[in-house]
Amino acid sequence: xLKSFLLFFFVSITVILNAQTIRFNKRSxxxxxxxxxxxxxxxxxxxxxxxxxxxxxxxxxxxxxxxFKNRIDDKNSLSNSFxxxxxxxxxxxxxxxxxxxxxxNRFDPKSSTFYTFPKDNILSKIDVQxxxxxxxxxxxxxxxNNGLFHYWPSNEKLEKYNTSNGFPFNKLNQIFIKGxxxxxxxxxxxxxxxxxGHLVC
Numbered sequence: 001x002l003k004s005f006l007l008f009f010f011v012s013i014t015v016i017l018n019a020q021t022i023r024f025n026k027r028s029x030x031x032x033x034x035x036x037x038x039x040x041x042x043x044x045x046x047x048x049x050x051x052x053x054x055x056x057x058x059x060x061x062x063x064x065x066x067x068f069k070n071r072i073d074d075k076n077s078l079s080n081s082f083x084x085x086x087x088x089x090x091x092x093x094x095x096x097x098x099x100x101x102x103x104x105n106r107f108d109p110k111s112s113t114f115y116t117f118p119k120d121n122i123l124s125k126i127d128v129q130x131x132x133x134x135x136x137x138x139x140x141x142x143x144x145n146n147g148l149f150h151y152w153p154s155n156e157k158l159e160k161y162n163t164s165n166g167f168p169f170n171k172l173n174q175i176f177i178k179g180x181x182x183x184x185x186x187x188x189x190x191x192x193x194x195x196x197g198h199l200v201c
Contacts, residue, residue, distance in 0.1 A: 085128065138151060173185040
C-alpha cells in the first residue's frame with residue numbers, strides 16, 4: 001500500500017447551531033471529482049478547497065469541481081496526475097504540489113499555470129511525499145527514497161540531505177515547521193532538523 005488515505009470520499013460539513021446537528025454533504029465522482037480516494041486537502045486564501053488524488057488535482061468552489069491533470073502536449077500542466085501533498089505559501093499565495101514520480105510543482109493562481117521544479121533534472125521524476133513552507137517562502141520536501149530537499153524559489157537553489165552527504169535517512173514521511181526548526185517523521189520516529197542544520201533524534 002503506497003500510503004494511508006486521508007478520506008475515502010469528499011465530504012463537506014454544515015453545522016446547524018440552533019439544532020445542534022451536523023449535516024454531511026457528500027461530493028463524489030458523480031459531482032466531478034476525479035477519484036473517490038483523496039490523499040491530501042488544502043483550503044486556499046480565497047476559500048477554494050483543493051483535493052489531491054491518484055488521478056488529478058481538484059479545485060472545489062462550493063458548487064463545482066475544476067480538475068487539473070498531466071497532459072503530455074501541455075508543458076504548463078501538472079508533471080504527474082498522482083498528487084501526494086499540497087501547501088500554499090501564505091505570503092505569495094503560490095500553491096506547491098508534490099507528486100508521485102513527478103517531482104515538485106508550483107501553481108500560479110493568477111495565470112492558472114503549473115511549473116515543475118527543478119527543471120531538466122533527475123529530481124523532476126522523484127516521489128515527493130510531503131512538503132512544508134518556511135517563513136522565508138522556501139520549500140522543504142520529503143521523498144520516498146531520496147531524503148530531504150530544501151528549495152529556494154527566488155534563486156532556484158536546491159539543497160539535499162540524504163545518506164550520500166551524511167544525513168542518516170533516505171526514506172522520509174511527514175514534515176512540519178515550528179519556528180526555525182524542521183520536524184520530520186521517519187517511520188515511527190520523529191526527528192528535528194534545527195535551523196543550524198543538525199539532526200536531533
